[in-house]
Amino acid sequence: MNRRNLLLGAGALAVAGGAGVAGWRASVGSVADYDRYSDRLRAAMPPDPAMADLIRYATLAANGHNTQPWRFRIKGETIDILPDLSRRTPVVDPDDHHLFVSLGCAAENLRIAATATGRPGALSIDDAGARYVFDRGSARTDPLFAAIPARRCSRTLYDGRPVPNSDLETLRRATDTPGVRLVLLTDRPRIDQARDLVVAGNEAQMTDPAFMAELKRWLRFNPGDAMRTGDGLYSAASGSPILPAGLGGIAFDRFFAAAAENEKYARQIDSSSGLAVFLAERADPAHWMTVGRACQRFMLAATALDLRCAFVNQPVEVAGLRPALADLAGEAGLRPDLVLRFGRGPVLPFAPRRPVAAVIV
Numbered sequence: 001m002n003r004r005n006l007l008l009g010a011g012a013l014a015v016a017g018g019a020g021v022a023g024w025r026a027s028v029g030s031v032a033d034y035d036r037y038s039d040r041l042r043a044a045m046p047p048d049p050a051m052a053d054l055i056r057y058a059t060l061a062a063n064g065h066n067t068q069p070w071r072f073r074i075k076g077e078t079i080d081i082l083p084d085l086s087r088r089t090p091v092v093d094p095d096d097h098h099l100f101v102s103l104g105c106a107a108e109n110l111r112i113a114a115t116a117t118g119r120p121g122a123l124s125i126d127d128a129g130a131r132y133v134f135d136r137g138s139a140r141t142d143p144l145f146a147a148i149p150a151r152r153c154s155r156t157l158y159d160g161r162p163v164p165n166s167d168l169e170t171l172r173r174a175t176d177t178p179g180v181r182l183v184l185l186t187d188r189p190r191i192d193q194a195r196d197l198v199v200a201g202n203e204a205q206m207t208d209p210a211f212m213a214e215l216k217r218w219l220r221f222n223p224g225d226a227m228r229t230g231d232g233l234y235s236a237a238s239g240s241p242i243l244p245a246g247l248g249g250i251a252f253d254r255f256f257a258a259a260a261e262n263e264k265y266a267r268q269i270d271s272s273s274g275l276a277v278f279l280a281e282r283a284d285p286a287h288w289m290t291v292g293r294a295c296q297r298f299m300l301a302a303t304a305l306d307l308r309c310a311f312v313n314q315p316v317e318v319a320g321l322r323p324a325l326a327d328l329a330g331e332a333g334l335r336p337d338l339v340l341r342f343g344r345g346p347v348l349p350f351a352p353r354r355p356v357a358a359v360i361v
C-alpha cells in the first residue's frame with residue numbers, strides 16, 4: 001500500500017468512524033468553493049486598473065513556502081515592495097535569500113502588469129526592497145502579461161520530450177537580466193547529476209526535525225484551510241490528498257518519509273526536459289531580488305509557451321551542496337540561487353493568496 005492509499009484509507013476510516021460525510025465536508029471545505037475563490041484571485045485586469053488590481057497581480061508571483069513575505073506601500077505615484085519579516089522561514093531560509101527572491105518575483109509581476117495597462121514606470125531595487133514609480137504613458141503590450149494569472153508551479157510528472165531550441169531561446173531571451181546567469185541543463189548526464197544533488201538535499205532536509213516542523217506549519221491540508229489563511233502549501237497543489245487538518249498532521253508525521261519523497265523527486269526530474277539554474281553575480285538582497293525578477297520572467301515565458309515548471313531547490317537550500325551545483329552549472333565560485341525543472345505535462349490546482357487588503361500597509 002502506498003502513502004496515498006494509506007492516507008485515503010485513513011480518511012475513509014475517519015468517515016466510517018463517526019465523522020460522517022457531512023462532518024468530513026465541514027472539516028475540509030469545498031473544492032468547488034476553492035475553484036471560485038481561485039478564479040476571483042486571478043480575474044482578468046480591468047482596462048484602467050486600480051492600484052489594488054496591480055498589487056493583486058503582483059501577489060500572484062512565486063514565493064517560498066507561499067508565505068507571501070511582502071508588504072506594499074502606496075504613496076502617490078509610487079509603490080514600495082517591502083519585506084514582511086513576520087513571514088520569514090528561518091530554518092529553510094536563514095539569511096532571507098528566498099524571501100528577497102520572492103519580493104523580486106512580485107516586483108517583476110507588478111512592473112509587467114503596470115506597463116501593459118498604461119502605467120509604465122521605473123523599477124528600482126536596493127537591499128531594503130523594491131520601488132516602482134509610475135509615469136502615465138500609453139500601454140505597451142507584453143506577451144508575459146497574459147501569463148501572470150495562468151502561471152503556477154506544476155509538481156507533476158512531465159513527458160520527458162526535449163523542448164525545441166527555439167523555445168529554449170525564447171526562455172533565455174525573456175530571462176536575460178544583467179547580474180544574473182541562467183544555465184540550462186538539457187543533457188541527460190548533467191540532469192542526472194543535478195537529480196542526485198536534489199535527492200541528497202531532500203534527504204538532508206527530511207531528516208532534520210526543524211525543517212520538517214517549519215514545513216508542517218505552512219501546510220494546508222484542505223481547501224477550507226487554504227481559503228481561510230490565504231497562504232501556505234495547499235495539498236492539492238502538490239498532488240497530495242485533501243484531509244482534515246488534524247488527520248493531515250498525523251499523516252504527515254507518520255507517512256511523509258524521505259525514501260518515498262526521494263523517489264518521487266527522482267522520477268519528476270527524470271520526466272523533465274531540462275533544469276534551469278539561476279546564479280546571481282553577487283550574494284546580497286538586491287541581487288537576490290534581481291534573480292527573482294529573472295526567474296519570474298522565465299516562468300511567465302514558459303507559461304506562454306505552454307511549458308510547466310517547478311522548483312527543486314534542495315541543493316541551494318542545503319548550503320553544503322551549493323559548490324557541487326555551481327560546478328555542475330559551470331559557474332564554480334558563484335552561489336546558485338534557484339533550480340527549476342521544466343517540460344510539458346498536466347497541471348494541478350492553483351495555490352491560494354491572501355486578499356490585497358492584507359498586504360497593503
Ligand SMILES: Cc1cc2nc3c(=O)[nH]c(=O)nc-3n(C[C@H](O)[C@H](O)[C@H](O)COP(=O)(O)O)c2cc1C
Nearest residue numbers: 062063064065066098101102152153311312313351
Ligand atoms: C525563492 C523560492 C523558493 C521556492 N522553493 C521551492 C521548493 O524548493 N520546492 C517547491 O516545490 N516549491 C518551491 N517554491 C515554489 C513555491 O512553493 C510557490 O511559488 C508557492 O507555493 C506559490 O505557488 P504558485 O507558484 O503555484 O503560485 C519556491 C518559490 C520561490 C520564489
